[in-house]
Amino acid sequence: MNFSLKVIGKIIDALGNLCSLLMILMILNVFYDVIMRYFFNDVSIGMQELEWHLFAAMFMFGIAYTLKEDAHVRVDILYDAMSKRKQAFINIFGALVFALPITLLIGYYSIDYTMDAYTMGEGSGDPGGLPHRWIVRSVIPLSSVFLMLAIIHVVLSQIQVLTTASAKEGAQ
Amino acid sequence: ADGKVYRWKLAETWGPNFPVFGDATKNMAKMVEEMSDGRLIIRVDSSNKHKSPLGVFDFVKTGQYQMGHSGSYYWKGKNFNTLFFTTVPFGMTAPEQYAWFYHGGGMELMKKVYDQYGILSFPGGNTGNQMGGWFKKEINSVDDLKGLKMRIPGFAGEVLAKLGAKPTNIPSGELYTALERNTIDALEWVGPSLDLRMGFHKIAPYYYTGWHEPAAELQFMVNEKAYNKLPKDLQKILTVAMKTAAYDMYTQSYHESAQNLATLEQDYPNVKMRSFPEPVMKALKATNKALLKEFAAKDPMTAEILKSLSEYQAKARAWTNLSDRAYLDTSDKN
Amino acid sequence: MTGIVLFAIALVCLFLGYSVAFTFAGVSLIVGALTLGVDLFEFMPYRIMSIMENTILMAVPMFIFMGIVLQKTGLAERLLESAAKLFGGMPGGVAVSTIIVGALLAASTGVVGASVVAMGVISLPVMLKNNYHQPTATGVICASGTLGQIIPPSIILIILGDVMGVPVGDLFRAAIIPGMLLIVAYTGYILILGQIKPEFCPPITVTESKRELLVQALKDIVPPLVLILTVLGSIFSGIATPTESSAIGAVGAVVLSIFYGSFSVSKMHEVSKDTVKVTSMVFAVLIGATAFSMVFSYSGSEYLIEEFFMELPGEKWTFIILSMLAILILGFFIDFIEIAFLVVPILLPVAIALDINLVWFAILISMNLQTSFLTPPFGFSLFYLKGVAPKSLKTTTIYKGVIPFILMQIAVLLLVVLFPEQLIFT
Ligand code: NA
Ligand code: NA
Numbered sequence: 013m014n015f016s017l018k019v020i021g022k023i024i025d026a027l028g029n030l031c032s033l034l035m036i037l038m039i040l041n042v043f044y045d046v047i048m049r050y051f052f053n054d055v056s057i058g059m060q061e062l063e064w065h066l067f068a069a070m071f072m073f074g075i076a077y078t079l080k081e082d083a084h085v086r087v088d089i090l091y092d093a094m095s096k097r098k099q100a101f102i103n104i105f106g107a108l109v110f111a112l113p114i115t116l117l118i119g120y121y122s123i124d125y126t127m128d129a130y131t132m133g134e135g136s137g138d139p140g141g142l143p144h145r146w147i148v149r150s151v152i153p154l155s156s157v158f159l160m161l162a163i164i165h166v167v168l169s170q171i172q173v174l175t176t177a178s179a180k181e182g183a184q
Numbered sequence: 185a186d187g188k189v190y191r192w193k194l195a196e197t198w199g200p201n202f203p204v205f206g207d208a209t210k211n212m213a214k215m216v217e218e219m220s221d222g223r224l225i226i227r228v229d230s231s232n233k234h235k236s237p238l239g240v241f242d243f244v245k246t247g248q249y250q251m252g253h254s255g256s257y258y259w260k261g262k263n264f265n266t267l268f269f270t271t272v273p274f275g276m277t278a279p280e281q282y283a284w285f286y287h288g289g290g291m292e293l294m295k296k297v298y299d300q301y302g303i304l305s306f307p308g309g310n311t312g313n314q315m316g317g318w319f320k321k322e323i324n325s326v327d328d329l330k331g332l333k334m335r336i337p338g339f340a341g342e343v344l345a346k347l348g349a350k351p352t353n354i355p356s357g358e359l360y361t362a363l364e365r366n367t368i369d370a371l372e373w374v375g376p377s378l379d380l381r382m383g384f385h386k387i388a389p390y391y392y393t394g395w396h397e398p399a400a401e402l403q404f405m406v407n408e409k410a411y412n413k414l415p416k417d418l419q420k421i422l423t424v425a426m427k428t429a430a431y432d433m434y435t436q437s438y439h440e441s442a443q444n445l446a447t448l449e450q451d452y453p454n455v456k457m458r459s460f461p462e463p464v465m466k467a468l469k470a471t472n473k474a475l476l477k478e479f480a481a482k483d484p485m486t487a488e489i490l491k492s493l494s495e496y497q498a499k500a501r502a503w504t505n506l507s508d509r510a511y512l513d514t515s516d517k518n
Numbered sequence: 519m520t521g522i523v524l525f526a527i528a529l530v531c532l533f534l535g536y537s538v539a540f541t542f543a544g545v546s547l548i549v550g551a552l553t554l555g556v557d558l559f560e561f562m563p564y565r566i567m568s569i570m571e572n573t574i575l576m577a578v579p580m581f582i583f584m585g586i587v588l589q590k591t592g593l594a595e596r597l598l599e600s601a602a603k604l605f606g607g608m609p610g611g612v613a614v615s616t617i618i619v620g621a622l623l624a625a626s627t628g629v630v631g632a633s634v635v636a637m638g639v640i641s642l643p644v645m646l647k648n649n650y651h652q653p654t655a656t657g658v659i660c661a662s663g664t665l666g667q668i669i670p671p672s673i674i675l676i677i678l679g680d681v682m683g684v685p686v687g688d689l690f691r692a693a694i695i696p697g698m699l700l701i702v703a704y705t706g707y708i709l710i711l712g713q714i715k716p717e718f719c720p721p722i723t724v725t726e727s728k729r730e731l732l733v734q735a736l737k738d739i740v741p742p743l744v745l746i747l748t749v750l751g752s753i754f755s756g757i758a759t760p761t762e763s764s765a766i767g768a769v770g771a772v773v774l775s776i777f778y779g780s781f782s783v784s785k786m787h788e789v790s791k792d793t794v795k796v797t798s799m800v801f802a803v804l805i806g807a808t809a810f811s812m813v814f815s816y817s818g819s820e821y822l823i824e825e826f827f828m829e830l831p832g833e834k835w836t837f838i839i840l841s842m843l844a845i846l847i848l849g850f851f852i853d854f855i856e857i858a859f860l861v862v863p864i865l866l867p868v869a870i871a872l873d874i875n876l877v878w879f880a881i882l883i884s885m886n887l888q889t890s891f892l893t894p895p896f897g898f899s900l901f902y903l904k905g906v907a908p909k910s911l912k913t914t915t916i917y918k919g920v921i922p923f924i925l926m927q928i929a930v931l932l933l934v935v936l937f938p939e940q941l942i943f944t
Binding site (some may be wrong): 018028029031032033037038039040042043045046063064067068070071072075076077078079081083084085086087088090091092095099102103105106107109110111113114117118121122148149151152163 | 531532544545547548560562564573576579580582764765766768809893904940
C-alpha cells in the first residue's frame, strides 16, 4: 500500500507542476494578446481561444492536485474539534460517497461528449479559431481520471492514518 | 389518435425573457398545447437552466432534449454547410429566403445536411435585415477597415478579416465596456429590435446598415427519433405550430425594429445612420464571393447548396426589383 | 419540494466538514438520481464546458496570482504597512488602508472572488501580525473585497443588465454613489471602532520621523500603486478587458518583484502552485454548485417561488420589501449567479407590471446580492477568504466578523430604497 501511495502521490505532484506551468503560460498568453492588440493592432482569435484552453486544463486538472494537497475548502466548525481518527472516517466517507460517484459519472458522460466532437471534426466557428474541439473537451474525462487517482490517494492515506492510530492504541 | 400525453422539453440558446427570440418558443409551445388539447406539452428551458447556450445542437442530437431553438450558423464549426440555413452575406431578403425554403428546395437541402445527425431542422423565425453594426469611427474607404477591431463572429468575420479587419472575441457581457473604452472599434449585434437594450447607441455614434445578415433565420430542431414516436396528428400540429411561430417572430421583429427605430431617432438624434460607401460594399461583396467559391471547391455539398442559393436568388431578385424596389423607388418620391 | 429537501440535506452534510465542493456535488447526485433520474447528469459535461470557456471567470486565477506574488515577495505587506503608517498612528489605520486598497481593487476587477482573495492574501497577515481583533480583520477584508460587486466595472451589473434588459452603462453610472456610500460607511465604522475599542484595531507604532516616513512611503506605496493604477487604467483607457487587465496585473507584479530584488524562480513556482490550489478550490465549488442548481432547477423548485410571488397583494412596496427579503434570505444559501439567472427572471415580470424603475431595481438587487456574498453559511467571500487564510483561522471567526458589515450594507441598501432620486438618478 505504501508503494502505491507513493507512486500515485508522485503522479499527482507532477500533475500539480503541469498545472503551474499551464497557469504561467495562460498569463503570458493573455498578456501577449493584449500587447499585440494594443501596440501592434493585431488580434488572433486562435490565440484568444488558446487562453481559455490553458485556463480550463489548469483548473480542471488542478482539482485533483488540490484534493491530494487537502486544500479544498471545508465548513470546519465541527471538523476542527474532531480527533484525527474521526476526521479520517469523514474523509473516507466523503471520498467514497460524495466525491467518487460524481467523478465516475462525469467521467462516463464526458467520453461520449468528447467523442462526439471528435467524430464531427468540430472546430471553432470563428475566423482563425482553433480546430479540434475534442482536445479541450477531453480535459473533462482526463480530469476525472486524475481525480479518481487523487480519491484513491486520499482513501489509502486516510486508511493509513486509521491503522497507525489503532496500532498506537494497541501498543499502549 | 390515442389519448396519451407527450411531455417534451425544448432547449433554447437564449436567456430567460429574451425578447422576440424567446417569444417564438413560448408562442410555439402554447400553440402546440392548445391545438393538441394538452396531448403534447413542451417545456421551454432557457440557457439559465441548461447553462449551455451552444450545447443545444448536441442536446437535440443525443435526445437529452427533444427540441431546440437556436441559429443554424452556430454549428458552422461542426459542419460548415449548416451556415447557409441562417443567412449569407449579400444573400436573400426574408421573403425571398422563405420562398427558397418552402418552394425553392431549401427545406430539402437542410434535411440533407441535418439527416446525418438525426435532427430535423425547421425555420424558427426571422430577424429581418440586420444592421451592419455600431462603429465609433466613420468608414469612408476600404482602408478604414484595415486594423479595425470588430466583434463580428462567424463567416462575416472571415470576410472582414480578408480585408484586413481584426475580428475579436469579446464575451457579450463585456461588449458594452469594450466598445465604450475602444478595446474594440465596432461591433454588430442584431438591429433596432434588440440593440437598444444593450445601450450601444450611447457610446458609438455611427449605426451602419447591413450587408452580412440580410435575413437571419433562427431554427427549430427536433430529435428525429422522438418525432417519429409522435402520432401523425401531433406531428402535423408540431410542424404547423413551428411554421406559424416562425412567421409570428418575423412580424414581431419587424414591429419591434420600427418601434425602436422611432425611439432611437427621437431620443438620440446624435446617432448617425450610415451605409458603407460603394467601394467598401464592392470589396466586401467580391471577398464574400471568392471565399464562398473557395469553400465550394472543398465540398460538393457546399457547392450544391451555393448553386441552389445563387440561382434562386437571381430568380427571386428579379421579381423583388420589379415589385418592391420599383414600388419603393416610385411611391416614396411622391 | 425536491429542491428544499436537497437544501436541507446539503446543509446538514456540509457540517460534517467534508469539502464543500464535493459535498454539494455528491448530495446533489444522490438526491437528483433518486428523484429525477441519473440521466440528468448527462448535462454535467456541458455545464462544466460553459465554465471552462468563460473568459470572464479567467480573471479569477490571474488576480489570485497577482495577489500571491505581491504577498510572497513582501510587496503587499510593505504597501499596506506604509499605507497604514501614512494614516499615522491612528487606530484602525491598517483596516482603513485595507478598505481603500479594497476599493481600488474593486474599481479594477469586478470579480469578487479575485479581490477577496487578493485582499486576504495581502492584508490579513499584516493585520494578524499587528494583533488585530480577528473577526474585525476578516470582516473588513470580506466586505472590502466584495466592493467589486457594486463599484464598476462589475460582473453582476453586466449580468443584471443582460437579464433585465437595461443598458449596462446606465447601471454602471447608477452604481457609483451607492458604492461610495459603502466605502464611507466602512471607513466611518472602523474610525469609530478605533475610538471606542482601540484594542480591536491597534495603531501601528510609528518610530520614524516624518521625513523617513515620506521616503519610505514613496519607496513602498508608489510602485505598487502604479501597478494598481495600471490595472485600473488599462481597463478605463480601453487597453484591456477586465480579464486581460488581470494578466497585466500579474505580469506587472512579477516585474515589480524583480525591481525590488525579491524575485526567484523557486518563489514563482511556489506562487504558481498556490494559485492553482486556490483556483481549483474555487472552481470545484462552482462545479459543485452547478450540480446543485441543476437538481434544484430541474425539479421545478423555482416554480414554487414564482407562484408565491404571483399571489402577492399588488402593491409596489410590498413587492420590493418581500423580494429584497427573499433575495437576502436566498443569498444565505445560493450564490449570485443562481440568483441573477433563476430568481431575477421570476421577479422581473412582476416588477414591470408594477411599473418599477428597472435601473433602480437592478441596483437594489446587486447591492442585495453583494450582501449575499457575506452571509453565512454560503457566502462566497467567506469561502474565498477561508481558502487563503492561515489554517488556524476558524470559519466561525469569519462569520462573526462580517456581521457589522452586513448590517451596514443593509443600511445603505435602505437608503437607496428610500432616496432613489438623490442617490441613483443624479
Ligand atoms: Na468593480
Ligand atoms: Na450567502
